[in-house]
Amino acid sequence: MSGITTETPTATDHRERYESVVAELRLKLEQMENQLLENGASGREPPGIYDFHTHTFLSDGVLSPIELTRRAIVNGYAALGIADHCGAGTMARAIEETTSEAELAFRHWNFRVFAGVELTHVPASSVAELAAEAKRLRATHVVVHGESPVEPVEPGTNLAAVSCPDVDILAHPGLLTAEEARIAAETGVFLEITAKDGHSLGNGRVYALAREAGADCLLNSDTHVPSHLLTAEFVRTVASGAGVTEEELGLILRVNPERLIERIEARQCEE
Ligand SMILES: [Zn+2]
Ligand SMILES: [Zn+2]
Numbered sequence: 001m002s003g004i005t006t007e008t009p010t011a012t013d014h015r016e017r018y019e020s021v022v023a024e025l026r027l028k029l030e031q032m033e034n035q036l037l038e039n040g041a042s043g044r045e046p047p048g049i050y051d052f053h054t055h056t057f058l059s060d061g062v063l064s065p066i067e068l069t070r071r072a073i074v075n076g077y078a079a080l081g082i083a084d085h086c087g088a089g090t091m092a093r094a095i096e097e098t099t100s101e102a103e104l105a106f107r108h109w110n111f112r113v114f115a116g117v118e119l120t121h122v123p124a125s126s127v128a129e130l131a132a133e134a135k136r137l138r139a140t141h142v143v144v145h146g147e148s149p150v151e152p153v154e155p156g157t158n159l160a161a162v163s164c165p166d167v168d169i170l171a172h173p174g175l176l177t178a179e180e181a182r183i184a185a186e187t188g189v190f191l192e193i194t195a196k197d198g199h200s201l202g203n204g205r206v207y208a209l210a211r212e213a214g215a216d217c218l219l220n221s222d223t224h225v226p227s228h229l230l231t232a233e234f235v236r237t238v239a240s241g242a243g244v245t246e247e248e249l250g251l252i253l254r255v256n257p258e259r260l261i262e263r264i265e266a267r268q269c270e271e
Contacts, residue, residue, distance in 0.1 A: 048078025049230045050257030052114060053143050053171055053192065053220035058094045059084035059118075061224045065101035068223070069113050075229050079112040079261065081220075083143040083169075085120040088130060095137045114264060116141035118171060124156035131166035138271070140264045142166055143192075146173030150198040162189045168260060169218060174202020181213035190260060191215050193252070195230060195238045196222035203242035211243075216256050 049072075055061030056068055063071070065082055072080040082102075084094045095115055102113035117134045119127060119142065131142045144161035147153045158177070161170040162184040170176075170184065172194045184191055191210045193203050199222060210217050219239055221230045235253060244252055 047254070048076050049232060049235060050079050050218075050253065051077060051221050051223070051230055052081030052116065052141060052169060052218060052257070052260065053083050053118065053194075054080065054223040054229075055084050055118075056082055056098070058097060059086070059090075059120075063226065065098050065113070066104060068229075069101065069105045069109075069111065071226055071229055073109065073111055075231055077111075077230075079114065079257070081114040081116055081141060081143075083116040083118040083141065085145070086117040086130075086134070087120070087122050088126070088133075091117050091130070091134050091139070092137055095134065095139045099138065112261070114140040114261075116143055116168070118143040118145050120145040121151075121153060124154045124160045127157065127160035128164045128166070131164050135166050135267075140268075141168040141260065143169045143171050146170045146192070147175040148172045148199045149174040149201045159183070162187060162191075164189070168263070169220070171220065171222065172196065172199035172202060173206055174199065176202070176206050176209050178209055178213065181209040181215050184210070185213045185215040188216070190218045190256065193217050193219045193238065193242045193244070194222050195219065195234065196228070200238070200241075203238070207242040207244060216259070217244075217252050218256050218260065219252055 054068060056063055056065045069080055082098050086094050094117060098115035102115045105111045105113045117139045119130050122130055127144055134142050144157065144167050145153060146161060147158045158170060158173045158180050161167045162180050165187060167189050169190045169192055171192045173191060191206055193207055194200050207217060219235060221228050223229050239249060239252060
């Protein structure tokens with residue numbers, strides 16, 4: 001009889017077991033909370049994707065600005081920048097049309113779309129005047145199509161872009177020099193790490209020179225078709241392929257994009 005008594009769980013046994021399970025769960029919860037706090041503090045987990053360089057059918061992309069926006073939201077974007085290829089005669093139309101789509105997205109989806117331009121294959125000596133004109137026409141940001149390793153962009157374009165106060169981003173500047181990176185660090189022009197095939201051949205060089213000079217980088221997709229839009233996973237792959245370390249990810253993927261947005265919003269307040 002006594003054997004049966006000791007083997008049958010008593011109320012005290014149940015309570016002890018219950019308390020140990022609760023204690024275990026509490027510990028796990030605490031560990032998860034600490035992990036979340038740590039990630040938030042170090043900026044390792046960005047809240048969404050930022051991408052300031054995409055194309056629509058206003059240049060050589062295939063989507064309308066609003067469809068591109070919808071697809072970006074579905075991909076988990078925090079904000080989207082549209083920067084269609086422009087020259088002197090095409091920028092007014094692109095800025096106006098993209099701006100009205102951006103306003104629509106903000107009113108109905110509370111989603112931020114920035115209506116910029118990408119000055120593409122324009123004479124290097126015209127970059128400053130065209131960038132100023134784009135800003136006068138209320139482009140939110142000016143991207144310059146940089147000296148990529150895969151296109152015959154006019155030499156001097158990278159230098160003109162990093163030297164110009166109206167330029168915000170020098171895109172895919174694969175043939176960047178140390179001197180141009182140093183100037184970008186001074187003027188605050190962001191240097192682009194690109195997810196676009198071909199242009200991305202220069203990413204390693206660009207990031208190494210930017211880090212050395214203390215210039216700020218952004219990661220953009222240069223989307224032309226829906227499959228080019230970034231995903232959280234692909235962003236990390238492209239960044240690490242460029243040489244961005246785990247510790248630097250938060251800076252490139254969240255802090256620098258938010259700084260560009262602050263700059264854009266400060267300009268909008270002045271207008
Ligand atoms: Zn480009
Ligand atoms: Zn582009």
